[in-house]
């Protein structure tokens with residue numbers, strides 16, 4: 001039975017969800033908005049900002065908490081692009097998820113073979129076409145679809161779902177819908193979480209773009225010029241299809257710069273933060289993990305301690321963002337599910353700070369974030385099934 005102080009409502013895909021009418025309810029909160037779609041925070045009167053000690057929590061978009069979880073019924077998930085790196089990372093997570101169960105995995109190459117590493121039950125890879133997917137969807141046997149396909153390949157699936165007016169939750173891991181306002185671009189620490197709870201078409205942010213936005217968002221109102229982001233990714237970022245960026249002979253003892261202007265994540269970060277950035281990607285010989293070094297011009301003199309406090313306040317309560325003192329190490333984030341942010345080196349003028357961050361591109365850069373979004377959209381607690389940092 002619902003508590004007297006709760007309201008029942010339907011989310012975007014027809015499921016009944018309940019919202020507790022407490023002051024912490026996301027449906028009652030009205031966080032301040034920056035010109036971008038992300039919530040931001042203001043600090044001018046914060047005691048810590050004035051160097052007088054530590055402020056209380058100022059995270060304007062805190063995690064919703066277990067009390068907002070409305071669904072305790074298992075959901076069936078189908079994964080298209082299951083052979084790939086991100087698909088496999090998601091299978092690992094779903095293997096330990098208390099409510100979500102894989103029901104279909106699709107790969108052209110592995111069709112007919114048994115899925116390995118999924119202990120809940122036996123599943124055989126299929127080669128699902130968009131028409132097959134729609135038939136399954138219409139039969140009501142799938143609650144959520146994940147598209148882990150290369151850029152440019154998801155469209156026939158999405159068109160089929162849209163033409164059939166499917167109410168299932170669809171999460172696309174590619175860049176294809178990150179600039180489409182009819183989709184919800186969902187980076188839970190920055191996107192209004194109550195909006196993700198209502199979404200059925202979810203565009204999962206890119207790996208570099210996730211790390212860079214989490215690194216820059218707390219400083220948006222202190223920007224004194226265009227931030228520059230130097231990024232280095234492990235070669236799993238380039239997927240399984242052979243390319244110069246995952247050619248181990250080329251990468252051996254090497255650091256390779258590519259797409260030095262106009263990388264799609266430069267546009268993605270700029271669009272969703274609402275401010276232009278410069279992004280310079282590189283790839284190296286390790287498998288997974290991204291290091292970002294972000295140079296941020298400031299519009300006033302600031303100290304390293306104040307800036308670190310801003311990050312701690314902004315991410316208070318976030319289980320997948322860890323603010324640390326030193327610059328984090330990419331080796332240490334490999335296999336973990338969050339982002340580490342540190343460094344906070346301010347130059348002698350006090351008007352430039354360099355912040356470093358690390359993220360596992362296959363986890364928080366893709367599959368973990370996908371699971372956060374599916375948890376929210378399907379009515380589960382956001383961190384369900386996710387090992388937190």
Ligand SMILES: NC(=O)C1=CN([C@@H]2O[C@H](COP(=O)(O)OP(=O)(O)OC[C@H]3O[C@@H](n4cnc5c(N)ncnc54)[C@H](OP(=O)(O)O)[C@@H]3O)[C@@H](O)[C@H]2O)C=CC1
Pocket residue numbers: 080081082083084085086087106107108109110148149150151153173174175205206207236237238239240241361362365366
């Ligand atoms: N790798 C990363 O770090 C990140 C990747 N992403 C994005 O996630 C998506 C998946 O990436 P990733 O897992 O690395 O990619 P992979 O190259 O590792 O895997 C791609 C998957 O798609 C399938 N596939 C490829 N071409 C087609 C096609 N034409 N039709 C149907 N299926 C196809 C492949 O299986 P099969 O050929 O057997 O059908 C495979 O399962 C990409 O859009 C990528 O940009 C996002 C964040 C991070």
Ligand SMILES: CC(=O)N[C@@H](CCC(=O)OP(=O)(O)O)C(=O)O
Pocket residue numbers: 151173174175205206207208233234235236237238245264265281282283
């Ligand atoms: C090393 C490497 O090649 N990395 C990929 C990152 C791909 C990714 O995660 O982003 P999308 O989802 O936007 O494709 C690249 O730079 O294209």
